[in-house]
Amino acid sequence: MREYKELYIGGSWAAPSHDRFVDVVSPHSQEVVGTAPEGTPDDVDRAVAAARHAFDHGPWPTMDPKERLAAVQRIADAYNARQAELSELISTEMGAPLWFSQVGQVGATSMALAAFLNFGAQYPWEERRTGFFGQDVVVRREPAGVAGMITPWNVPHFTTISKLIPALLAGCTVVLKPSEEVPLSVLALAEIIDEAGLPEGVVSIIPAGRDTGEHLVRHPGVDKISFTGSPTAGKRIASLCGQDLRRVTLELGAKSAAIILDDADLAMTIERLPLASLLNSGQACIAQTRILASRQRYDEVVDAVTTMVNGLPVGDPLDAANYIGPMVSQRQQQRVDGYITLGQEEGARLVTGGNGMPDGLDRGWYVRPTVFADVDNRMRIAQEEIFGPVLAVIPYDDEADAIRIANDSAYGLGGSVWTSDVEHGVDVARKIRTGTLGINQYLLDFNSPFGGYKSSGFGREFGPEGIEPYIEYKSIALPLG
Structure with missing residues (x-):
């Protein structure tokens, strides 16, 4: 049982502005595993005031970038020292299978920290170039200001680090509003940031609900918003930011396709496909839940995918042998179950899975992998986007038809091509309108930009491009001659 009584506001632990606390319920046992305060607009006001003062009058924005880099290194060191504990906490709180918490939650966060440290050490914060008229021009990259961040429950540390660290390296001050579904893990992250000893006001972490998030988006003291979540919420945030010309980046939903070409090694494909399509029990924006197979090999692919899904152990997320865990909440369980019903009503053929609890389980917010x-x-x-362990195998006529189907989506975030000819796979990938793809695998690469086309949002995270959303460019032209 983990209990928090305070929020992390302006770089210090502080009592919330109210006496409302939320019970955190395990999605596996349905028992209370912790308590934490839920932030309110009043708490956000306190955090923004601290961030505004720290940006306008504090040392952080004008500090030598090497000093900010050293502070981020302290965060990374403290984080790495607690990896085992944090993995178990995330699995307990939101139900991610332990293997994924170790690799894709905490492990990936650690690797992303290392990548940003590398980019931060090499980033050209100020450079000189020759102007059009022959004079020197100083081009500076300066912090964008107070950054408000809203992150989801599915990968709480990873999505936080993808925004927080580049903002800190750039010299921004930060008010973070994580999902109220995962207060324990994000307040544990606040402990780590507190240990790093950043200046007063630089970071606040206030887990809270949607109303408090909208208050942060509307706040006149905030210069920049970064959001990861649903397209519906993203449209609302983009509208609000547009009214005030507030800078915004959005990482939204997806319905990504895995294209299995006729020359693919099916055994290898099926071995690697779970990591592309069913990671985090399907609760991942990059999950490739549309499996595209040619009519020539369609039955073979359906049989292979079905055998693969039936062989994935489902159960207690803290049991390292289980590949699929529960949904994060009863609401999410009901949502996914509703889509399984809808698929049957639409006329799709249910091959395996379906409504109801997986065999051998009598409690928890589980869904049968389908x-x-x-x-x-x-x-x-x-x-x-279903956001659960539900795969749709879609037939295509030829390669051009596969590309058409892959692109026939409101989204464009991830995808993959499976083939024995890697270079041809790259040619196919070039024709898919999506921000990231893999050939014979799907791995989010921390040295490369991540983000989406179309309704998957705009802006990029990771790679040196991940720092760009948190800077403003300034050009200083020196005298002619």
């Missing part, structure tokens, strides 16, 4: 075949790409189960 495969639909004979799916038309116009069906809602092929167009809408």
Whole structure:
């Protein structure tokens, strides 16, 4: 049982502005595993005031970038020292299978920290170039200001680090509003940041609900918003930021496709496909839940995918042998179960899974891993993000048809191409309108920009491009001659 009684406001632990605390319920046992305060607009006001003062009058924005880099290194060191504890905490709180918490939650966060430290050490914060008229021009990259950040529950540390660290390296001050679903893990992250000893006011972490998040987006003291979450919320945030010309980046939903070409090694494909399609029990924006197979090999692919899904152990997320855990909440369980019902009503063929609890489980917010075949790409189960362990196998006529189907989506975040000819796979990938793809695998690469086309949002995270959303460019032209 982990209990927090305070929020992290302006670089210090402080009592919340109210006496409301939320019970954190395990999605596996349905028992209370912790308590934490839920932030309010009043708490956000205190945090923004501290961040505004720290940016306008404090040392952080004008500090030598090497000093900010050293502070981030302290965060990384403290984080790495607690990896085992943090992995177990995330699995307990939101149900991620322990293997994924170790590799894709905490492990990936550690690797992302290392990548940003590398970029920060090499980043050209100020450079001189020759101007059009022959004079020297100083081009500076300066911090964008107070950055408000809203992060989701599915990968709480990873999505936080993707925003927080480049903002800190740039010299921004930060007010972070994580999801109220995961207060324990994000307040544990606040402990680590506190240990790093950043100046007063530089970071605040206030887990809270949507109303408090909208208050942060609207706050006149905030210069920049970064959001990861649903397209519906993203549209609302973009609208609010547009009214005030507030800078904004959005990382939203997806319905990514894995294209299995006829020359693919099917055994290798099926071995690697779970990591592309069912990571985090399907609760991942990059999950490739549309499996595209040619009519020539369609039955073979459906059988192989079905055998793969049936072989994935489902159960207690703290049991390292289990590949699939519960959904984060009863609401999410009901949402996914509703899509399984919808798929059958739309006429898709249920091959395995379906409604109800997985065999051997009598409690927890679980969903049976499900495969639909004979799916038309116009069906809602092929167009809408389900965010659960539900795969749709869609037939295509030829390669051009596969590309058409992959692109026939409101989204464009991830994807993959499976083939024995890697260079040809790259040619196919070039024709897919999505921000990231893999050939015979899907791995989010921390040295490269991550983000989406179309309704998957705009802006990029990771790589040196991940620092760009948190800077402003300034050009200083020196005298002619």
